[in-house]
Amino acid sequence: MTYKVDNIAEIKTYLKELKKYSPYDFCEYSDSSIYRRINKVLEDHRLSLDELMDKTRSDSLFVEDIVQEITVNTTEFFRDPEIWRDLYTGYFPSLKNKKELNVWHAGCSSGQEVYSNNILLNELGLLEKSNIVATDLNSKMLKAAKKGEYNHRYNHKIIDNFNSVINGNAFADKVRFDKYFEFSGDNDIIRVKKILKSCVDFRRHDLVKGDISSFQKFDIIFCRNVLIYFNTNLQTRILKYFHDHLTNGGMLILGNHEGLTGFFKTKFIKNGPVFIKTNAFHFQY
Amino acid sequence: MNDNKRYKAVIIGGSAGSFSVVSKILSKLDPDFPVPVIICLHRLKHVRSGLVEGLNMKSKIKVVEPNDKERITGKRAYLAPSNYHLFIEYDNTIHLSTEETLNHSRPSIDYTFSSAAYTYRDKVLGIILTGANKDGASGLKDIHDKNGTTIIQDPDSCDINTMTKAALKLFEPDHVMTPEKIAEYLNQLAV
Numbered sequence: 001m002t003y004k005v006d007n008i009a010e011i012k013t014y015l016k017e018l019k020k021y022s023p024y025d026f027c028e029y030s031d032s033s034i035y036r037r038i039n040k041v042l043e044d045h046r047l048s049l050d051e052l053m054d055k056t057r058s059d060s061l062f063v064e065d066i067v068q069e070i071t072v073n074t075t076e077f078f079r080d081p082e083i084w085r086d087l088y089t090g091y092f093p094s095l096k097n098k099k100e101l102n103v104w105h106a107g108c109s110s111g112q113e114v115y116s117n118n119i120l121l122n123e124l125g126l127l128e129k130s131n132i133v134a135t136d137l138n139s140k141m142l143k144a145a146k147k148g149e150y151n152h153r154y155n156h157k158i159i160d161n162f163n164s165v166i167n168g169n170a171f172a173d174k175v176r177f178d179k180y181f182e183f184s185g186d187n188d189i190i191r192v193k194k195i196l197k198s199c200v201d202f203r204r205h206d207l208v209k210g211d212i213s214s215f216q217k218f219d220i221i222f223c224r225n226v227l228i229y230f231n232t233n234l235q236t237r238i239l240k241y242f243h244d245h246l247t248n249g250g251m252l253i254l255g256n257h258e259g260l261t262g263f264f265k266t267k268f269i270k271n272g273p274v275f276i277k278t279n280a281f282h283f284q285y
Numbered sequence: 286m287n288d289n290k291r292y293k294a295v296i297i298g299g300s301a302g303s304f305s306v307v308s309k310i311l312s313k314l315d316p317d318f319p320v321p322v323i324i325c326l327h328r329l330k331h332v333r334s335g336l337v338e339g340l341n342m343k344s345k346i347k348v349v350e351p352n353d354k355e356r357i358t359g360k361r362a363y364l365a366p367s368n369y370h371l372f373i374e375y376d377n378t379i380h381l382s383t384e385e386t387l388n389h390s391r392p393s394i395d396y397t398f399s400s401a402a403y404t405y406r407d408k409v410l411g412i413i414l415t416g417a418n419k420d421g422a423s424g425l426k427d428i429h430d431k432n433g434t435t436i437i438q439d440p441d442s443c444d445i446n447t448m449t450k451a452a453l454k455l456f457e458p459d460h461v462m463t464p465e466k467i468a469e470y471l472n473q474l475a476v
Contacts, residue, residue, distance in 0.1 A: 225383045
């Protein structure tokens with residue numbers, strides 16, 4: 001028997017109910033991804049959509065579990081190493097002149113990219129003067145991020161990626177992996193060292209609601225492979241928050257195959273992997 | 286069968302050994318081939334670049350690795366970027382996703398085929414090529430079930446025929462063809 005729902009309209013009705021009975025609003029997620037994720041939840045829990053609806057109305061702990069399953073939480077250390085290498089050697093060194101550096105990881109999931117970036121900042125001598133905020137919708141993910149412990153089996157590329165980004169220069173002294181990480185439990189757990197963790201302010205925050213009035217302006221915003229799950233209306237709204245909360249010349253770093261949509265094409269200049277905030281209009285990116 | 290207006294997309298999936306087959310098909314395609322071609326190939330995660338350049342060397346139509354939300358148009362081939370799943374959204378745009386691997390693969394061919402089946406229904410042509418695992422077989426069956434057209438590369442012409450045999454086990458395709466025949470078939474759609 002299949003629990004799958006073939007009709008996107010029924011799924012949208014469910015999302016409205018979810019919004020009513022919980023703090024979570026997935027109404028502006030892109031159609032095909034929300035369709036697939038909800039259907040996955042139905043199949044995994046062997047529930048019909050009506051049954052899911054009932055449980056959503058009555059069981060708030062269940063809702064927390066469901067939300068974790070609906071959202072995509074995959075992340076990696078130095079995903080797309082060539083981009084991290086560009087940031088390390090090309091874009092971040094110029095930040096050395098700044099008195100302080102404000103960084104926001106929007107949608108940080110379990111934190112691998114936060115720590116990847118902190119390694120770059122530390123190697124460049126920038127970490128001490130950095131204020132780092134990392135946010136996610138999902139409190140379970142934030143908890144995992146704060147803990148900074150990862151299963152080696154699921155992060156097996158970490159050492160290769162670390163070396164290709166940090167030790168890419170054949171003429172420089174090699175940075176040892178154990179400067180930042182320690183292994184335990186027969187090497188199955190990789191633990192991030194304190195130097196990378198203590199400087200991060202992990203906070204729960206929902207990009208959909210967009211209340212970031214308490215946030216300062218940022219020099220760098222990371223939001224990699226998060227906006228791809230949203231429809232273009234929501235994307236545009238979030239890009240506006242980012243634009244408003246970047247310093248002039250600040251950098252927005254998106255995923256490898258994400259571009260800007262609509263109006264905001266004219267408000268950033270694309271330079272390699274980085275979108276740089278500009279207040280002047282321009283017609284190319 | 287002069288039904289080129291019928292198809293909104295041609296979807297090609299392949300794994301081990303499929304690069305040269307796709308390259309051959311693209312090299313024989315009519316330069317004005319009007320139907321968008323969407324390609325999902327398994328690749329090594331560390332071999333990020335080179336595949337799209339390699340295909341472009343011989344292809345008669347331009348091959349791109351699309352961004353998320355990119356509109357799908359004709360006379361173009363779209364290659365699923367490394368480490369992303371590629372879905373076809375209901376408004377005929379590309380949707381990329383980093384969600385969990387499926388059949389140990391990202392991109393997963395099943396995902397691309399299935400999303401094409403749901404979006405294009407009977408107006409899609411799905412082709413599965415040589416490969417060493419089962420990814421793609423059930424997605425191609427989704428295309429078959431929605432009355433789309435399906436082609437399976439002749440297992441005898443495959444480097445590794447696990448993938449094509451897995452598909453043949455699930456349903457009876459419209460055609461079983463060698464790569465040469467597949468290219469001919471596509472071109473006569475475009476006549």
